Amino acid sequence: MSLDPHSGPGPEHLARTRDPRWTLGFNRTECFAEPTAQASRRHRFAARSTVFNEGDDAHAVYLIIEGGALMYRIMPDGRRQIIELLGPGDVFGMTTSGRHDACVEALGPTRVTSYDQRTLDDYCVVQQLFTERMQAKICQLHDHAVLLGRKSAMERVATFLLLLVSGRAATDHVDRGDAGAARFDMVLTRQEIADYLGLTPETVSRAFSQLRRDGIVAYDRSEEITIAQIGRLRRASGDAGHA
Amino acid sequence: MSLDPHSGPGPEHLARTRDPRWTLGFNRTECFAEPTAQASRRHRFAARSTVFNEGDDAHAVYLIIEGGALMYRIMPDGRRQIIELLGPGDVFGMTTSGRHDACVEALGPTRVTSYDQRTLDDYCVVQQLFTERMQAKICQLHDHAVLLGRKSAMERVATFLLLLVSGRAATDHVDRGDAGAARFDMVLTRQEIADYLGLTPETVSRAFSQLRRDGIVAYDRSEEITIAQIGRLRRASGDAGHA
DNA sequence: CGGCTAGTTGAAGACACTCAACGAGCGTGG
DNA sequence: CCACGCTCGTTGAGTGTCTTCAACTAGCCG
Numbered sequence: 001m002s003l004d005p006h007s008g009p010g011p012e013h014l015a016r017t018r019d020p021r022w023t024l025g026f027n028r029t030e031c032f033a034e035p036t037a038q039a040s041r042r043h044r045f046a047a048r049s050t051v052f053n054e055g056d057d058a059h060a061v062y063l064i065i066e067g068g069a070l071m072y073r074i075m076p077d078g079r080r081q082i083i084e085l086l087g088p089g090d091v092f093g094m095t096t097s098g099r100h101d102a103c104v105e106a107l108g109p110t111r112v113t114s115y116d117q118r119t120l121d122d123y124c125v126v127q128q129l130f131t132e133r134m135q136a137k138i139c140q141l142h143d144h145a146v147l148l149g150r151k152s153a154m155e156r157v158a159t160f161l162l163l164l165v166s167g168r169a170a171t172d173h174v175d176r177g178d179a180g181a182a183r184f185d186m187v188l189t190r191q192e193i194a195d196y197l198g199l200t201p202e203t204v205s206r207a208f209s210q211l212r213r214d215g216i217v218a219y220d221r222s223e224e225i226t227i228a229q230i231g232r233l234r235r236a237s238g239d240a241g242h243a
Numbered sequence: 244m245s246l247d248p249h250s251g252p253g254p255e256h257l258a259r260t261r262d263p264r265w266t267l268g269f270n271r272t273e274c275f276a277e278p279t280a281q282a283s284r285r286h287r288f289a290a291r292s293t294v295f296n297e298g299d300d301a302h303a304v305y306l307i308i309e310g311g312a313l314m315y316r317i318m319p320d321g322r323r324q325i326i327e328l329l330g331p332g333d334v335f336g337m338t339t340s341g342r343h344d345a346c347v348e349a350l351g352p353t354r355v356t357s358y359d360q361r362t363l364d365d366y367c368v369v370q371q372l373f374t375e376r377m378q379a380k381i382c383q384l385h386d387h388a389v390l391l392g393r394k395s396a397m398e399r400v401a402t403f404l405l406l407l408v409s410g411r412a413a414t415d416h417v418d419r420g421d422a423g424a425a426r427f428d429m430v431l432t433r434q435e436i437a438d439y440l441g442l443t444p445e446t447v448s449r450a451f452s453q454l455r456r457d458g459i460v461a462y463d464r465s466e467e468i469t470i471a472q473i474g475r476l477r478r479a480s481g482d483a484g485h486a
Numbered sequence: 487c488g489g490c491t492a493g494t495t496g497a498a499g500a501c502a503c504t505c506a507a508c509g510a511g512c513g514t515g516g
Numbered sequence: 517c518c519a520c521g522c523t524c525g526t527t528g529a530g531t532g533t534c535t536t537c538a539a540c541t542a543g544c545c546g
Contacts, residue, residue, distance in 0.1 A: 075389070075482070081388060094377075102385055128364060128370070131370060131373065131374055134337075135337040139337075141384040142345055148391035150324045152501080189525090198393060201524085202504085203501095204525095208525095208526095238318055434492080442534080444492085445493095445494080445495085448493060448494055
């Protein structure tokens with residue numbers, strides 16, 4: 001892996017990690033217990049290192065144990081779309097073509113277990129885990145299709161923040177005051193948020209500023225976000241029944 | 244199924260089937276050979292009938308044997324996003340929440356086999372089929388996220404037409420002259436195409452008209468499309484390396 | 487024939503993008 | 517220690533693409 005073929009990530013995507021003690025608290029499971037099996041291997045990836053690139057031969061499927069990663073694709077003219085945010089318990093690398101269909105890059109120090117494709121076929125324990133996790137992945141991709149296809153910029157950002165608050169893509173310092181306030185560290189840059197939401201960084205920035213003006217979120221540094229009024233954030237997300 | 248709870252499809256989505264002899268030639272497999280197992284059941288759905296709605300209890304997972312269907316979600320204010328186009332060999336209905344996360348509606352007369360969730364866990368033959376098909380599904384959803392997040396209206400329509408030509412969502416009358424011309428019947432309305440591509444029907448119509456003016460496609464009736472210059476269509480899709 | 491729906495086209499408007507400038511934070515190096 | 521350079525984030529002005537609203541046509545079915 002990390003063969004870096006034709007369309008590797010451009011230098012503009014090689015930002016540094018924003019917090020050295022960082023862990024991506026996906027699914028509120030900081031460390032996922034992986035099943036061991038023949039041909040399962042453990043890997044460690046440093047912050048901002050490449051797990052694999054689009055077009056690489058696909059030998060195995062992956063399970064994130066600790067840390068987090070971005071899955072993205074870059075179009076021939078340079079447009080980038082972040083397709084998935086990956087955290088502990090997330091699986092990735094499945095393909096039917098024999099080649100990976102996107103790039104995966106570790107966000108912070110990340111532990112990953114890989115399983116040979118044959119292991120997946122032969123060991124029902126592993127297969128059951130992947131079946132379950134792939135089902136969850138498909139549901140997440142459905143949500144994201146609705147966001148990308150039908151939501152306004154403000155709705156996208158609000159939905160994204162709710163995703164973070166619910167335990168995904170935030171650090172372990174999520175302080176959930178059930179009165180409606182929650183605080184967490186933002187581990188993605190505005191550019192990365194934009195590439196995930198199908199927007200530009202300027203538009204993301206404007207949406208954040210608007211939410212701050214409205215008193216829905218609060219922050220001084222852009223890396224440390226407080227959700228002040230989670231109810232209004234929900235209403236701004238487009239998913240609230242009220243509307 | 245077909246319990247039709249809170250958010251059923253509005254009357255504007257209840258268009259008629261466009262071709263009675265219709266079959267959705269997904270994956271070029273007109274009739275998919277299903278594995279039989281305990282608690283597998285065969286179903287038939289008439290054109291435009293509901294397989295299940297968002298929020299319905301999820302008892303089973305589904306495999307399309309023949310025909311086709313749309314999976315979509317409707318936002319509280321009525322915006323609709325078609326998330327998947329389903330054809331023979333496609334699986335759907337997987338969920339982790341116990342409730343379906345979207346509506347599924349048959350496009351034409353459609354045969355479906357359902358498998359109880361326990362069957363999926365106990366029978367490795369079935370599980371292997373679903374594992375493989377779910378991997379393909381995830382790759383398709385990745386493609387669609389790039390389309391929805393980063394492509395222009397014209398690129399979306401061009402990509403969509405290429406999808407049809409490659410064997411998905413076209414009828415069995417795909418006449419593939421390898422010189423670059425292909426002809427097929429369009430089984431989706433402009434509204435449905437728009438809801439799949441995250442656009443409005445007017446924008447889809449304008450893109451079709453533009454492609455016709457450019458001589459890339461040709462049609463008299465909107466249901467019967469001829470791709471005249473597939474190379475130019477590829478270049479218009481945004482995926483061509485050339486750029 | 488009349489009514490309905492789907493598709494097309496035009497005109498006007500809105501939302502997000504592009505381009506540009508500026509400031510804050512951070513790491514480096516003098 | 518401070519100056520410098522770099523990146524990231526923010527904000528403004530102008531533009532462009534897609535949407536919205538509207539009118540009109542064609543086809544279908546009663």
